[in-house]
Amino acid sequence: DGGITQSPKYLFRKEGQNVTLSCEQNLNHDAMYWYRQDPGQGLRLIYYSQIVNDFQKGDIAEGYSVSREKKESFPLTVTSAQKNPTAFYLCASNNPQGLGKEKLFFGSGTQLSVL
């Protein structure tokens, strides 16, 4: 079955440490997204990529980095510059162009906490 796989489900970060969240999809989707969700809040866009080897900053990109070397993969690195990383991170993908194809598919999320 096609879908999006996020790992790990839970991740702990020490002070000054970079950590990487994995996101893989086998839906042949062109676009992939990373969102951050804080308790009681909506989803905020960190980065997105609409094509391989290209990505754009979202609303809250500071302290994060991404790469899109393969269509299937869009890993997110939370760097030590992100001073408040504790949150629930969601990866999503879609084919954005074409009515009826643009609905988002989500991974199951990664809860990141600071030790």
Add this chain to the structure above:
Amino acid sequence: RKEVEQDPGPFNVPEGATVAFNCTYSNSASQSFFWYRQDCRKEPKLLMSVYSSGNEDGRFTAQLNRASQYISLLIRDSKLSDSATYLCVVNPGSYIPTFGRGTSLIVHP
């Protein structure tokens, strides 16, 4: 004005009640609209897509009002299992999905 606005609630209703949520959007060029359901610490799941005036699926009805730039979600005969956060998502012309902050629904016995 935020791009997509929702009343965060919570909406606290008894089982069997009918409840409606609204979602307003600012970009008049928006083409498609979605309602997602999210349970605590889980990924959002697609509830309904709205492309024209509206859509109905069982107890759920979504309607689009382009003139006033809002979409609504109506839930009839509420069940305890409907308790969740309902996210409104709007796809503007830039193709970057934009989320509302969600509306919390609590259905009690």
